[in-house]
Amino acid sequence: MYKLVWAEEFDKPGPPNPKNWKFETGFVRNEEHQFYQAQNARCEKSNLxxxxxxxxxxxxxxxxxSNNWRENREFAEITSASLSTSGLQSWQYGRFEMRAKIDTQLGLWPAFWTLGTEGEWPSNGEIDIMEFYRGQLLANVAWGTKQRWNAKWNSKKTPLESLGRDWTKKFHVWRMDWDETAIELFVDNRLLNRTELATATNPDGKCPFKQPHYILVNLAVGGQNGGDFSxxxxxxxxxxxxxRVYQKTVV
Incomplete structure (x- = not known):
């Protein structure tokens, strides 16, 4: 039996609730082309x-x-936003759910994902409840390897054309069911990926999915995976x- 423990309905117009969200700023990861800034996110008509x-x-x-990709561009040509509950809200186990509509044009890379609160990536654990790029919907789980910053991935890709006509024009529900044994990732109640926690361990034997995780939502452009956005x-x-986040009640 699940009980709602946290919900963000985005009902108040204007900036997202600072008690729940903080913003990433600048060029952040994956050699992406967008410059993240807070002003690219707002609540409007009960939507973020x-x-x-x-x-x-x-x-x-x-x-x-500079040879550093974050520093060698004097100007950004694209802006966007990335929001995170890091340091504000985190949960260990439960049902994480998002209802959203994504743009599937080439070059765009929207995501709904989590990271573990302790440890360096990827040993802290990454769960991509939703990623989309280059005509594919992805559901991924990643953890650490012996090589620093090199992840072990359990990744499942679903071609856009297999999801049905007019799929991109509609809102859809992405869901993660996560407990002590497994992580299951869904879209519209369709199971996309299952990861047994017993197999998702770092080289030291610890499982990064047996700790609290926080939520991120962002819209990236280009970079290593987004594709050509010209x-x-x-x-x-x-x-x-x-x-929304639900957790099981103790009977």
């Missing part, structure tokens, strides 16, 4: 809108001649109706 825009803004981390129509939206 994460908007990617084609606009030129100054990169405050720019260093002339023909993508901006601005584009990732629209989230709600995010």
């Amino acid at each position: 809108i994460i908007e990617a825009r084609r606009e030129s803004i100054k990169n405050p981390a720019f260093k002339s001649g 023909q993508t129509k901006f601005p584009t939206r990732y629209e989230i109706d709600y995010i």
